[in-house]
Amino acid sequence: MFDPALPFPSPFHAFAAMADRQPAAVAIREGDRTITYGDVLDAARAATRGLIAAGFAPGDCAAIWAVNQSEWIVAALAIQAAGGTLIPASTRLKPREVSHVLARARVRFLFCDPGFGSTDFVGGILDLDLPDLRRIIVFGGDAEDGRVTSWSRFVAAGAGVPATELDARIAGIDPDGLADIIFTSGTTGVPKGVPITNAQSLIACEQQQACVSRFGPGDVLAVTYPFAHNAGYRAGWQAAFLYGITLVIAQSLDADTLLTLIERDRVSVLPAVPTVYQGILEHPDFARYDTSSLRSAMTGATTIPVVLIEQMQATFGVAAVSAGYGLTEAAGSVSHTRPGDSAIVIATTTGRPLDNLDVRLIDGDGQAVPPGTPGEIVIKGPQVMRGYFEDDAATAAAFTADGYLRTGDVGVFDAAGNLAITDRLKDMYIVGGFNTYPAEIEQQLARIDGVAEAAVIGIDDPRLGQVGRAFIVPRADAVLDEAGVITWCRAEMANYKVPRVVTFVDALPRNPTGKVSKVDLRKLA
Incomplete structure (x- = not known):
């Protein structure tokens, strides 16, 4: 094991150096297939x-x-x-x-x-x-x-x-x-x-290793997140390769498949959303599987019930369970709990910021707020994006005057420096770990024949954390029903974006400036 980050100009160079050091070591297990470095x-x-x-x-x-x-x-x-x-x-x-x-x-x-x-x-x-x-x-x-x-x-x-x-x-x-x-x-x-630049990607992987993954010799990482997602890509297979460990590609998230992988491949590190762990722990034959190899059970991306954390700690060990908070704009993790944190800390906070990130909370005037006071989370660090791709307006809106990235999330620091996410300034909600943006769905809904206006909010769901609920104002004489709208959405949108509930209304509530009031829609929901 060695620190791959700074001595190399790119992630590929760091990977190639690792492959040259251990060409016969197992890099990937994919079903019955084994592939060396x-x-x-x-x-x-x-x-x-x-x-x-x-x-x-x-x-x-x-x-x-x-x-x-x-x-x-x-x-x-x-x-x-x-x-x-x-x-x-x-x-x-x-x-x-x-x-x-x-x-x-x-x-x-x-x-x-x-x-x-x-x-x-x-x-x-x-x-x-x-x-x-x-x-x-x-x-x-x-x-x-x-x-x-x-x-x-x-x-x-x-x-x-x-x-x-x-x-x-x-x-x-x-x-x-x-x-x-x-x-x-x-x-x-x-x-x-x-x-994200090559240098930033290496720095992000180094911080992921130092503060989150802590890969050691012989570790086996099972990736449950899509490679198209930062958690499956940079914090997943790329970080695994830079530190010379074995990657297991989980091709299904059902409990039988994952339990079989843990037992057969001696998986030691398993990052997954809370619903995956719920499925594993509630599996009727869970006791038949050998999960003793699992030393790190990492979760996050949505609200985590304290009772689930307690069940995970009782099953996998207190030190094994952790949770965190990340952003694509920060090339991955922003904060993460540490070994020894209590179930309450893991379930109700996202832990402490990564070592090289400056994370602050500010009020509406851009002033820092003290511990215990809610404020917008802003971050600065070497792996944070420098701006959105060819989008000056979005970049200008995303940063404070002194160069901090505005996350749009509201948080609170406790006395120990743990960050709890309490609200979102943006309308975004999270469906089973996937960031979901109402404006994008609203634009799609507007393409449906007979839809005059549409607004979408996130509502609580016991399995996925949140799901979408659409409010639609039909055009005069339009013939629309909930089943038809959902069927159309399933054909045109990614599944996580599809509203689970559709409500037809005569008009959408608006604030004095004419904008749709999502606050009033949430009250209605």
Whole structure:
């Protein structure tokens, strides 16, 4: 084990150094498949050759739209090794939603699965106008049709690229170049890109290791979060690779699958949302599984019942359970509980800020508030984004005059320095760990024939933390019903965005300035 962060110009260099140190060590367990660090490095170099052969230039953007799999990781490593910028896209998104991201980032190469569920990824993208998109590389199959090619054919096409050219490309990776842009929607309903540099990504991984993960020799990390999410990507497989541990790809979140993985692969670190742990602990055959390898059970992303934390501590050990708070704009974690914290601290706070972050609470005038007083959470640190991608207006609104990122969340510090999230200045709510923005859903609902106006709020849900409730004003003579609206949403939106309840109203409540009053809608709900 060694500190990978500062001696290297990029995450790829740090990973390659680790692979050179332990080529025979197991990097990935994927079902019955075992892949060593040396194998991953060889595959990444071959895929980088494929990109170079296809004309991918330093600074170009390439997206990955696929479920968690080893090819996702190899493609991401190759994009960054070629000097490019990774754009992750969630498989929960529909083609039209993904197209907005591809267009904004002028993505030239898209790596994707053929589809997900009933959604045809390739056909859906080909139907849309994306002039910058040069090539679609499909994981699996043997496609070769115009802009579409299979992963195997794509990699094979790069075999003729000389090793000297490949090594020169890797050596030229710029620490200040963009490692990735993760797009997160916002209260405007327009996706905003969060650019993180190679240097920032390394710093974020180092802090994740120092304050959150604390990987040690022999650790096995099971990733339950999507690779398209910061928790599954930077704090997931990337951090695991930089510290030389084994990654287990959890391809399902059902309790049987996870318990089998923990027992079979001797999983020692399991980050997951609270509902996953509820499912595990409530499994009728839980006692039959050997979970003794689990030393770290990390959770967060939503409200956590104290009783669940107590059950987790009783089962996995008091020191094993932790919880935290993070932001895409901060390249991952912002605060996290520490070993030895009580169930009350873990359930009701997000712990103490990471060591290299300056986290403050301010009032409406921008003045710091004392412990015990609510204030907006603002943060500053080397891994915090420098601004939204090509969006000066959003960037200006996101930072204070003295350079602190405004999170839009309201929190309280206790006397011990633990941060509790008490409210949101933004309308965002969290569905099963996914940030969900009403404005984006409202814009989609407005496309339904017969909808005059729509407003969405988050309401409490015992399983997912919160879910969406839509209030719709129908047009005159429109024929709308709840089932029809929800069916339309399921076809057009990622599942977590779909409102679970639809209420039809004659008018939406408004404040004196004419804006829809979400406060009054919450009272109505």
